[in-house]
Amino acid sequence: MYAISLGDDGAELRPLEPWHAEEFLAHLDRGRAFITRYIPFGSQVTDLDTARETLRRYAGMRAADTAHHHGIWQDGKLVGGVLALEFDAAAGTCEVGCWLEPAATGRGLVTRAMRHLVDWAVDERGIHRVEWVAASGNEASIAVARRLGMHRDGVRREAHLHQGVRHDLEVWSLLAPEWRAARARTAHHDH
Numbered sequence: 001m002y003a004i005s006l007g008d009d010g011a012e013l014r015p016l017e018p019w020h021a022e023e024f025l026a027h028l029d030r031g032r033a034f035i036t037r038y039i040p041f042g043s044q045v046t047d048l049d050t051a052r053e054t055l056r057r058y059a060g061m062r063a064a065d066t067a068h069h070h071g072i073w074q075d076g077k078l079v080g081g082v083l084a085l086e087f088d089a090a091a092g093t094c095e096v097g098c099w100l101e102p103a104a105t106g107r108g109l110v111t112r113a114m115r116h117l118v119d120w121a122v123d124e125r126g127i128h129r130v131e132w133v134a135a136s137g138n139e140a141s142i143a144v145a146r147r148l149g150m151h152r153d154g155v156r157r158e159a160h161l162h163q164g165v166r167h168d169l170e171v172w173s174l175l176a177p178e179w180r181a182a183r184a185r186t187a188h189h190d191h
């Protein structure tokens with residue numbers, strides 16, 4: 001019903017709601033193996049009921065103001081999303097995360113979508129610190145954090161047990177004044 005254009009290539013950021021369950025399941029069927037290499041996101045979504053339940057859970061977190069998720073559509077097809085989680089407006093902190101199905105990678109969709117999400121968190125919600133947490137081996141994810149101008153805070157050694165393997169977690173962050181300063185410097189930013 002409403003969407004934010006991410007550029008002139010048919011990519012859009014839209015609300016991802018429980019009624020998208022069928023589309024969400026089809027998207028995860030195309031991307032589950034790729035998406036779950038380092039994170040559990042989507043691994044529990046295996047049929048229409050679990051797809052609907054997951055989207056309802058996210059809708060509940062949005063209502064509680066503890067997480068805010070959005071889907072990315074490319075030419076009318078759901079291909080991924082971005083989300084703010086551990087969202088704490090009073091403390092001024094949140095984490096952000098993202099996922100794409102493999103065919104949608106390499107086009108800057110997540111970087112472009114994330115700029116809107118961080119703008120919203122910083123400008124409209126008064127978030128001061130935005131955190132990015134990624135397994136050390138997840139180079140594509142870490143590249144997004146770098147592309148967004150984040151600072152590498154450090155490593156939480158072997159903090160993430162995933163599919164039987166203990167991964168180091170890199171923690172990256174950006175602070176609201178840094179984001180505003182970078183945005184002011186970046187002529188191509190569309191805000």
Ligand SMILES: CC(C)(COP(=O)(O)OP(=O)(O)OC[C@H]1O[C@@H](n2cnc3c(N)ncnc32)[C@H](O)[C@@H]1OP(=O)(O)O)[C@@H](O)C(=O)NCCC(=O)NCCS
Pocket residue numbers: 034035036037038039097098099100101104105106107108109110111112133134135138140141144
């Ligand atoms: C993390 C993930 C979303 C990154 O996907 P991605 O496509 O590499 O990231 P972006 O959408 O920002 O695209 C960046 C790529 O598009 C290119 N690109 C093209 N146009 C661009 C634009 N306008 N802006 C930025 N990058 C652009 C970049 O050069 C880069 O390509 P490269 O990897 O060849 O250098 C993806 O790997 C994924 O879904 N992984 C599985 C889930 C996951 O691990 N999520 C993160 C958990 S911490």
